[in-house]
Every structure is written in structure tokens, then in C-alpha cells.
Amino acid sequence: MPPQPQVIYQPVQSEEGSSGSDRLDPGPYLRVMQTIEERYPAEERGDLLIFLSGAAEIGIVAEAARTLAALTKRWVVLPLHSGLSASEQDKVFDVAPPGVRKCIVATNIAETSVTIDGVRFVIDSGKVKEMSFDPKAKMQRLQEFWISRASAEQRAGRAGRTGPGVCYRLYAESDYQAFAPYPVPEMQRVALDALVLQMKSMGLGDPRTFPFIEPPPLASVETAIRYLQDQGALDSSENLTTVGKLLADLPVDVVIGKILILGSTFDLVEPVLTLAAALSLQSPFLRQAGLECATARKPLESDQGDPFTLLNAFEEWLQVKSVRGGHSRKWCRRRALQEQRLYEMVNLRQQFKMLLKDHQLLREEGGSSKDSYRRQQRHRERQELQKVKRQHEEQDGRRRKVLRLEEEEEGSSEEEGSHRSGTHPRVVDIQDVKFKLRHNVEELHAAAVSQQLSPRCFQLLKLLVCCGLYPQLAVPDEFNSRRKDSEQIFHTQNKQGVVLHPTSVFSSNPGLLHVEEECHRETLGLRSEQSHHHQVLAFVSLLETNKPYLLNCVRVPALQYLLLSARSLDTSADCGRVVVDGWLELVLADPAVGVQILSNVMRLRDSWEQVLTDQLKLTEQHGGADDEEEQRRIRHLRESLCQRLMDFLEAEVPYSIRQLTGLERQNLFVGPQLVTDMPLLEVLSVGSECQPHPLKGGLAVNEYLTYNCLAGQDLYSGCLRTFWTCPTCDLRLPLTPLERWQHETGCRAKAEEGEQAASASILGSRPSVPRGLQQPFHCDHCQQDFLFTPTQILRHKWQHR
Incomplete structure (x- = not known):
């Protein structure tokens, strides 16, 4: 059992510094270092470990400690936190020269995750930065807290594990007694989306009433359920959807899983794999980049957003790797990139690809006889790399690395023999060797196709990522x-x-x-201009x-x-005003265009859901006799949908957008209405499956669209019909927006049935069964019974007017 370290309390009188600023004062830490120099001879081995709350605090104390080390020549200062590369973190395990001590300035990563031999002294600041979750704002907070008593004992235990040690606590003993006994459980300070999804998939009942040992906040559970509903993983009854079942099987974050599913469905797997891997890890870009690094990094930046900048950096790095003799380490250093993060992206990308294959979302591609030469060449390369790796491991095992007293901040550590003799052996980039052993660089480079995507495919890729978010x-x-x-x-x-x-x-x-260009300068009573x-x-x-x-x-x-x-779209009577999810208002310059846009949106969203559902069903039934035929049918639907999506994204429609105030949100809807009180609802619901919305008022057209429910308008204006000519059947009638949507739905269904029947022979698939659009209808004027579509009902009623 290791000896108990000596604990010395040295409370800091003014922790924020005498100037009153928020900058950490490194003075108390330097005074402890000077005390160690005075009390303990340099011949006595023993390094110093300083616990701080974050990387910014580490930078302040390390900078001051280096100034002291430059004067005394008694210290080698080494930072340690998760933002450093693996090689920089490994330096804390190297040996200091005789008469010199290591001063390791670390976060709580050195508390339990890393054990460093030779530590005799510990300085405990008593602070830690932990991530907490705000369920109301759906936001993570990185805040500084006092540690628990258990953490304080753990930190003190890092001192003198093999001999007598000393722990300097920069807080009072009374503060220590006031600490919480243990840290806050992780379940009570993180988002619970993945947990709730797994509980639903395992059939564990309502997460609100589950008997947790350490129950999470109820608000976090409610937020997780609403979020999963917004992502389409849970339906309105809080049951798993088809997408939700697949997301529960994928051991990834909900957002990443949804992006992977959408990418595989729309045949953009390779760039989506890279984006998913990049968004799952810390950014490889270092913030301490100088002007030269920023200039070299500029060509990698994408004006579309940060994920695509990461995509550019990854693919450019692969390009450097694929060139024989390419110096990727030098390339990364010049652009202030952590190459270790890029290696992690490759590994994670490969894991995601295997997950998609395991769940039949990505098919195996069979090799050809033409690849036999490449396979042989690849086998010879692997043998050579294995030989280099073994030689490096044998040499590395015999060497003892010693830190240099000067320029330790540049990361140079040399072996004892080579440093004394002045010779420098050939440096082997073992990370590059392992990378080439595990991955085929040529195949990876061939998969980096984002720069070869057409502008339309790139827009589709961006839309898939944003829909996942x-x-x-x-x-x-x-x-x-x-x-x-x-x-x-x-x-x-x-x-x-x-x-x-x-x-x-x-x-x-x-x-x-x-906004680059305003189409209409008049604000129409709004703060936001039309564009x-x-x-x-x-x-x-x-x-x-x-x-x-x-x-x-x-x-x-x-x-x-x-x-x-959007999960919720609410419109005015003329569809010139649309409220999105109850907080954003869109006002179109031409209400007639709004009717047409909403019609296109309903069609696109129906097709989107159909393609996604059919593809996932095919995944579940993989291996059936009609697999190839069904694949061709889904591919035909997907190509048609992608074309219409691109046309929709490129449409230039002048509109204004603004955020609603709190008072406007409270008085947004007209509220529940009775049909007898509003003849409008009776007129509009004739021949329609639409029903009055029980809370908002107006008519619920489908699960996300509610028509004519916004307050502050003439509710009877919906009775006013405007003449409109159907582009499919050339019928010209005065119709309300709702009647127009119903007519378009009927005409479009007939046209699609004809297209499916015509394409059945081309695709070699059976025509789909037509949907039941007709319904029994009894006319009170002519006292006859008919089997009509909603459009035919309107036309028949119009004849009697």
C-alpha cells in the first residue's frame, strides 16, 4: 500500500489577482515551485504535477513556469490536456535530465486517466471544468466548479506513489470540508437522447417513471423525448418509428446516425462518412495558428460552413498521403492541424462504413480479376511496412528518451546516445506506418469525391447534413x-x-x-426586408x-x-404568411406563390418519406427475390425526388423572415373553433379529410401543416376563391388554397399512376396498386349517389351553384 502523502494547505488570498481581472494569477504556483527548489536538493528525484481546471489556465501557468525555468535551469515544463496531440501528451512519460525536474501542468486528465511515474509533488487548485446540460435551452455548459472530496483525495494520491510525497492545496481546510463528498453523476448533467432511445428500443417502458438508481432531472427526459420526436425517431405516441429502430441499432449519436442513414439512402455515402467522422471528433484545427498558418489554411476553408472545411482538410490530407514520399506531418504543421485527429477520423470513418454494411445500408462491392495485380502489390507493401514497424518497436524498446532542457516547448526529445554523439538517426513516422498498414491509401483517396461533386449534388449533400441537424x-x-x-x-x-x-x-x-440583394425595399410593416x-x-x-x-x-x-x-407549419388564409415551429414568421411577397410553394413542399416531403421508408423496408427484407426490381424502383423515385429538390432549392422567391416576440407567440393562433360558429370550416372541409385543429383552430391538412389558424387576420377571407388553371388537367376553377391542394393531389396521383404504369415496363417492375382516392358521395341536390374523388365532388357541387 503506497504511503499517504503529506498535505499542506496554502489558501490563495486573492485567486483572481490583485488587479481584479478574471485572469488566473500564476504567482501561488511559482511560489510553490520555488519552495520545492529551496527545500529539496536537485539530486533528489521527484517531479511536480499541477492540477488546473482547463487549457486556458494551463497556458497561463505554463508560460510563467517556463520563465522561472529559464532562470533556474531546474525545470522542464510540460502541458497535458486533451487538446494536445498524442506525441505532445507522450512527452510527460519521458525522463528529465539529471538535476532537473519535470513540471507537468494538467487538467483532471491526470487524475484517473493517466498515471505518471516519478511524481513526488502535487499542487491542487481545487477547481475542475465539467460539462453540464441545460434542458431548457438544449445547450451544454462548460463551467468551473469546486472539486469533490473524493477528487481531492485522488489528486493527492498522485503524489509519491512509490515514496513519500507532498500535496500543496491552494485552498483552506474549511473549504475542503465544505466540498461535496462525490462528483455529480454523469446522468444528471448530460443530454439523455441516446439513453431514452435505447430504453425505447429495449421496451423498458416510460423513461419518466423508470426506477433509476440516480434519477436524472425530469426536464432532461422530456427534452430528450421531444428531440427524438423532432428527429423522427419517435412518433406522436412516443413509439419508435422505422428510422428510430435503425438509429437505436447504430451505436452513434442520434444526429450522426441520421446523417449516415440519409447519406446511404441518397447515394452520397463517401462524403457523408467523412463528415460524420469529422463531426464526431474534436476539430483538428489548432486555435494558436499564426498569420502564416492562417494564410496556408485559407484554401481549405469552405464558404458553405465548418463541416465542409473539415471535409476539404481531410481530403487534401489524403491527397498528400497518396503521393509517394508526401510529408503529411510537415503539411499539417504548416496549417496548424493536429494530424492525430485526422488519423482518428480515418479510423472512425472505417468503423461507420462497417456499421452501414452490417445493417445492409451499404452493399459490398465485389472485386474483379483486374485487381489481382493491385492486391499482390498491396501485399508486398504491407510486408515492407510490417518490417519497418517491427524494427521501430525493437529500437524504441531499447531506447530511453531524455527531455532537453532548452526548447522543450518545441517538442524535441532525443535519445541519450544520439544526443551525446551529435548524430540524428532517421526518424520513422510510426503513425504513418500504422495508417498505411490498416488502410488502403489509394482507395481512401478515390473515395474523397466531394471536390468532384456537381454543384447540384453538393447542394443535396448540404441539405442532407442540415436535415440531420x-x-x-x-x-x-x-x-x-x-x-x-x-x-x-x-x-x-x-x-x-x-x-x-x-x-x-x-x-x-x-x-x-x-442579405446580399433586396428584391423589395418596402418592409410591409415588418422589420425584415423582402429578399x-x-x-x-x-x-x-x-x-x-x-x-x-x-x-x-x-x-x-x-x-x-x-x-x-419544420415539424409544424401554420398558415394564414391566403398562405402569404407561414409560421415555422411557432417561432419564425415567413411573409411572402406574393400569396399566390405561397400556395404553390406549400403544394410543392407537401409533395416533396411525401416523396422524401416514401423513398426513406421504402429503402429502410428493403434493408430489413434484404435478400428477397424481388430485391433488384425494388432497388430499381426506389432508385427511379430517388432520382426524381433529387431533381425536384434541386429545382426547389434554386427557386428565387422574395420573402421576409423574422423571429416572433414572446407576446406574439402567446397570441399566435385563433384557438379552437366549432364548425357551426365558422361557416368557413364547413365550406373548406367538404370532400376533404381535413379536420379542425383542436388547439390552434383552422384545418389540420396533415401532421405538420395547419391551414388558416393564425390570429390577426380576416378568417373569412378563406372563402374567397381565385381562378386557377390546373397545369395537369387544364381545368380552370375559382378555388381556395385548400381546394387547390386537394385538386392537385388528385391530378398528381392520376399522373403518377400513369407514369408508374409506363415505367413498369422500362424498369421491369410491377405497377404499384393505385391509392383509394374515390369515396362515396351523396348529392342532396340531385339525390344521387356517386363514387367521386375530392376534386370531382367540388366540381359536381359547383355545377349546382
């Missing part, structure tokens, strides 16, 4: 164009006043998010440190993205 979106503040670049403000549905993270491509170029250039940001996560930051953002056209992804 929904409802994580932010809208720019209306006055951003008048603010400085560093003062740009954005708003989410549940959090106001968030800002872009400094690492975002939009942070250095916010003009990409401003077809409005954009919103889809983001991966919302993190609050000293400010709430948006991380990994993608810009996307506001109107098209919101209408295609």
Missing part, C-alpha cells in the same frame, strides 16, 4: 449587417443572443450570412463557456430549409 438552427439578428464582425448575434428557438465560435469560418467572414437571399445556420452543438457559442455551422437558404424540415 434539424431542429438545431439559428437565425441571424436583424441588425447584424450594422454590427462589427466580432459582434454578430444569432438566436435559436430556446436561446437568445448566441455568437459564432472563433474557430468558425463565418466568424472571420460574417458577410457570407448577410430571396435570407439564410439560417444549422449547427452541431451549442456550448456555453464565457459566452454561448455555435459550433460547426452550415448556412442554408432559409425558406426552403425551414419548409422542408
